[in-house]
Amino acid sequence: MSKRHSVKHKLDRRMGENIWGRAKSPVNKREYGPGQHGQRRKGKMSDFGVQLRAKQKLKGYYGDISEKQFRKVYDEASRLRGDTSENLIGLLERRLDAIIYRAKFVPTVFAARQFCNHGHVKVNGKRVNIPSYRVRPGDVVEIREKSRQLALVLEAVQSPERDVPDYLDVDHSKMTASFSRVPAFADVPYPVQMEPNLVVEFYSR
Structure with a gap:
C-alpha cells in the first residue's frame, strides 16, 4: 500500500x-x-x-x-x-480509488483509497481491496451491502460539491457505478x- x-x-x-x-x-x-517564508515574493x-x-x-x-x-x-x-x-x-482515471471518488461514494480521493483497502468495494461481484486496481470499460463497481449505510458514504452521495462525469453510469440507490469508457483529458x-x-x-x- x-x-x-x-x-x-x-x-x-x-x-x-x-x-x-x-x-x-x-x-x-x-x-x-506554508511556513514562515510562504509570503515572500517568488521569482x-x-x-x-x-x-x-x-x-x-x-x-x-x-x-x-x-x-x-x-x-x-x-x-x-x-x-x-x-x-x-x-x-x-x-x-x-481507471484506478479503482479514482472511480470510487468520481462516483461520489466517498468525499475525498484519500477516503477512496482507505475505503478500498478496508474491503468495502466489489468489481463485477468480486471483492477488491487494491486502490490501484485498473478498471476496464464495462466493469461494474459497487459498494458492499454492509457498507452502504456508512455515514461517510451517505454524506458523499448527498454532497453538492461535485458532479459525476459522463463516462460513469452511477446509480446511487443501488450504490453501483458502471465504467462506460476511458475518458479523454477534456472529459x-x-x-x-x-x-x-x-x-x-x-x-x-
Whole structure:
C-alpha cells in the first residue's frame, strides 16, 4: 500500500491552488505557501520548475501516489499508441480509488483509497481491496451491502460539491457505478487546470 507522508492541505498550499475543489481548503483563505517564508515574493520559475510543479500537482490529485508508482503509470502510457498525455490521464482515471471518488461514494480521493483497502468495494461481484486496481470499460463497481449505510458514504452521495462525469453510469440507490469508457483529458472534471503535457516533458528530459 502506498502511504501518504504529507498532510493533504499542505499540498494545496504548496501548489497555491485548491487542487480538489474542497470548501475547507486553506487556499481559500491563504493563497501563499506554508511556513514562515510562504509570503515572500517568488521569482520566475524555470522550465524544469514548471514541469515539476505540474507533475506534483497531478500526482497529488490522485491521492499523492508514490513517485515509483506514478512513474510506472507514465512508462506504460508512453508505450501505448496515441498521445502520451491522454494515455496518462486515461490510466489514472481507471484506478479503482479514482472511480470510487468520481462516483461520489466517498468525499475525498484519500477516503477512496482507505475505503478500498478496508474491503468495502466489489468489481463485477468480486471483492477488491487494491486502490490501484485498473478498471476496464464495462466493469461494474459497487459498494458492499454492509457498507452502504456508512455515514461517510451517505454524506458523499448527498454532497453538492461535485458532479459525476459522463463516462460513469452511477446509480446511487443501488450504490453501483458502471465504467462506460476511458475518458479523454477534456472529459475529466478537474477543479483546477492540469497540464499532463508538462508531465510528459518532465519525464522526457
